[in-house]
Amino acid sequence: MISYLQSLPAGSKVIIFGNTIKVCKRVQFFVEAFGYHTVNLHSHLQQKQRLKKLEKFKKSTLCNILIATDVAARGLDFSISHVVQVGVPVNGDTYVHRAGRTARANRKGEALILVDKKEANRWCEINDIIAETDPNRKVNKYQPTPDQIDELTHKVEQFDWVRRNREEDNLNAKEHDQMDAEDLGVGVEEEAPRKKYDLDKEE
Secondary structure, three states: OHHHHHHOOOOEEEEEOOHHHHHHHHHHHHHHHOOOOOEEEEOOOOOOHHHHHHHHHHHHHEEEOOEEOOOOOOOOOOOEEEEEEOOOOOOOOOOOOHHOOOOOOOOEEEEEEEOOOHHHHHHHHHHHHHHHHHOOOOOOOOOOOHHHHHHHHHHHHHHHHHHHHHHHHHHHHHHHHHHHHHHHHHOOOOOOOOOOOOOOOOO
């Protein structure tokens, strides 16, 4: 996905769709780690927050990537040059609505889908249905070069190392706080319980 984003012309407006909020958050971390500026959009945001984020995405020349669940699959009234789908959607209708965010009003556009091996059968079924309704559509396989793969793999390994070290630092800090508190004979104040969301819930 990163090599694809790097290949796009300057000023491209991109929507990256994920099937769940959890997937979108992971994608956002990954994309921003490579220096891109993003806006996120999902159902846990209030309507006022969604509109504010969409306005920022529409007007900003710096922030050109919107990472969203299917709340952004319909009803957008601005031009998108590229759509990326991370994972196969639940059905063909959802795929069409996502891909339909680009190439509107006789403009050119492009849609990319990233398919995991586990999703291959479902994607083949959806692709066959779409091919029947639109036999003239053009489908190309995107393949990064070996050099791109090596470079991105190295960077991903670096990011993973940083993430794991941050987690260890946070854990060590909590342990030190606990030890200091025990030495002083006091307790460590616990955080108030946070509201839990089912991040894997389909949007």
